[in-house]
Amino acid sequence: MHSAKMSSPVNVIVVGVGNRGENYSDYAVIYPDRMRLVGIADPRDFARKKIQERHKVASENTFDDWRCIVEREKFADAVLICTPDRLHKDPAVALAKKGYHILLEKPMAVTEDDCSEIVETCIQSKVILTVCHVLRYDPVIHKIKVLIDRGVIGDVIHIQHLEPVGFYHFAHSFVRGNWRNEAESSFALLAKSCHDLDLINHWAGGRRCIKVSSFGSLSHFRKENKPAGAGNRCLDCPVEGDCAYSAKKIYLDQVKKGHNGWPVSVICSNSVPDIESVTEALRTGPYGRCVYECDNDVCSNQVVNMEFEGGLTAALTMVAFTEEICKRRTSIYGSKGELTYDGHEIKVFDFLTSKTTKQTADMNVPGNFSKGGHGSADYHLIDSFIAAVMNKNPALIRSGPEETLASHKLVFAAERARLENRVVFCDEQKS
Ligand SMILES: NC(=O)c1ccc[n+]([C@@H]2O[C@H](COP(=O)([O-])OP(=O)(O)OC[C@H]3O[C@@H](n4cnc5c(N)ncnc54)[C@H](O)[C@@H]3O)[C@@H](O)[C@H]2O)c1
Numbered sequence: 001m002h003s004a005k006m007s008s009p010v011n012v013i014v015v016g017v018g019n020r021g022e023n024y025s026d027y028a029v030i031y032p033d034r035m036r037l038v039g040i041a042d043p044r045d046f047a048r049k050k051i052q053e054r055h056k057v058a059s060e061n062t063f064d065d066w067r068c069i070v071e072r073e074k075f076a077d078a079v080l081i082c083t084p085d086r087l088h089k090d091p092a093v094a095l096a097k098k099g100y101h102i103l104l105e106k107p108m109a110v111t112e113d114d115c116s117e118i119v120e121t122c123i124q125s126k127v128i129l130t131v132c133h134v135l136r137y138d139p140v141i142h143k144i145k146v147l148i149d150r151g152v153i154g155d156v157i158h159i160q161h162l163e164p165v166g167f168y169h170f171a172h173s174f175v176r177g178n179w180r181n182e183a184e185s186s187f188a189l190l191a192k193s194c195h196d197l198d199l200i201n202h203w204a205g206g207r208r209c210i211k212v213s214s215f216g217s218l219s220h221f222r223k224e225n226k227p228a229g230a231g232n233r234c235l236d237c238p239v240e241g242d243c244a245y246s247a248k249k250i251y252l253d254q255v256k257k258g259h260n261g262w263p264v265s266v267i268c269s270n271s272v273p274d275i276e277s278v279t280e281a282l283r284t285g286p287y288g289r290c291v292y293e294c295d296n297d298v299c300s301n302q303v304v305n306m307e308f309e310g311g312l313t314a315a316l317t318m319v320a321f322t323e324e325i326c327k328r329r330t331s332i333y334g335s336k337g338e339l340t341y342d343g344h345e346i347k348v349f350d351f352l353t354s355k356t357t358k359q360t361a362d363m364n365v366p367g368n369f370s371k372g373g374h375g376s377a378d379y380h381l382i383d384s385f386i387a388a389v390m391n392k393n394p395a396l397i398r399s400g401p402e403e404t405l406a407s408h409k410l411v412f413a414a415e416r417a418r419l420e421n422r423v424v425f426c427d428e429q430k431s
Contacts, residue, residue, distance in 0.1 A: 010389045011076040013039030015066045017051045021082035027382045030367040035386050038076050041066045046270045066091040078389050085185045089114040096121045101128040101389045107194050110186045112412045119401040130385045133198045133399040137380035139361035153334025159314040163196045166325030171245040172263045175221045176287050180296035188298040190411050193318045198407035200314045207309040211425050214418035216302025226292035233288045245291040247282050304414045
């Protein structure tokens with residue numbers, strides 16, 4: 001089921017064994033003959049020990065900071081960098097210089113210059129760089145690109161793309177959680193929709209984006225919208241029962257029903273989630289806060305309009321207030337037909353025959369990767385990275401340095417357009 005035959009396993013070090021790092025590590029459990037986890041860096045004892053035990057990592061290869069790996073002789077083939085957004089650039093540059101192949105979580109970095117530095121360093125160091133634009137590896141979404149390249153809808157004229165973040169996902173990640181505050185992580189378009197601008201750029205098929213405009217703001221999750229009489233924490237809020245964003249509802253009621261997967265799984269940073277630890281996390285930690293009383297400042301809704309070479313136009317909408325969680329919806333209008341994707345299947349309407357054909361793909365993947373989220377895409381991403389390293393063939397990955405840098409630059413241009421309230425020409429010099 002994986003991409004290429006192997007010789008000996010690729011030895012990897014995981015830098016940051018939080019939600020994403022743990023997820024990719026599972027590949028070594030499924031295919032020990034393809035990937036072996038030989039090192040871990042994470043300051044959290046609980047997280048580090050859990051992964052160390054699961055993968056039998058030697059104690060001398062476990063560290064509380066990525067810098068310790070830089071100080072050591074190179075002892076693996078590759079690193080998976082899954083640290084928080086603002087901790088991507090320094091380990092990526094330092095570890096590329098040591099000769100490690102790199103799987104780097106998105107966003108590559110939080111400034112355009114840092115993204116460029118990572119790419120230049122990886123090219124100069126002749127290491128493979130894969131950025132975790134997981135959607136490119138989703139089997140159905142990948143098919144959209146295959147159909148476009150086959151000319152099924154003719155010339156691509158317009159792309160309409162929606163990213164529905166999901167009402168409680170937004171409250172979890174972008175109001176209470178790790179991506180709520182730009183100074184601590186990154187702006188919402190980079191944190192959430194760098195995937196979407198990457199796909200749009202990918203579907204544009206080598207046509208450069210010429211100009212971009214963008215509007216957006218933080219709606220609703222503001223102090224002035226706090227209901228009368230509401231408390232500062234959901235556990236002692238008298239009106240919590242009427243609140244869609246109640247932390248009791250999102251976390252405690254879930255764990256009481258025996259559901260301890262995401263998002264419950266990530267709120268107890270130093271213990272397993274159970275009723276006691278989740279209650280304690282809601283009593284004292286960030287996830288128990290009233291959504292109208294947080295230090296959040298990132299946009300909840302943003303639109304981006306783009307014009308590419310040859311007149312191709314594209315429009316992206318990112319919005320928090322949706323039922324669906326991250327099930328993108330896309331319509332691509334071509335000279336010969338219309339392609340729509342509803343987050344599950346693709347439909348192509350052919351203008352000549354007036355016939356509609358439907359396309360899906362095999363989404364089955366092994367192990368824990370099968371448990372929802374973007375498991376299928378995550379599996380194919382790590383599988384491609386390991387195959388690329390094993391075969392010394394960067395062509396096996398779909399999210400390499402140049403394309404990823406181009407789509408990150410598009411994100412920075414769009415955000416500049418929003419902040420400066422103007423159309424940004426993509427080849428203009430940054431001030
Ligand atoms: N590709 C995707 O679709 C996708 C989805 C979610 C998150 N992400 C990105 O993945 C990254 C990680 O997100 P997450 O949800 O796993 O976060 P997380 O907080 O669960 O994990 C981050 C881990 O990094 C560790 N860390 C902090 N400082 C460190 C240091 N100096 N050295 C080593 N480790 C350190 C933390 O202790 C933590 O365990 C973020 O950049 C995030 O934006 C990508």
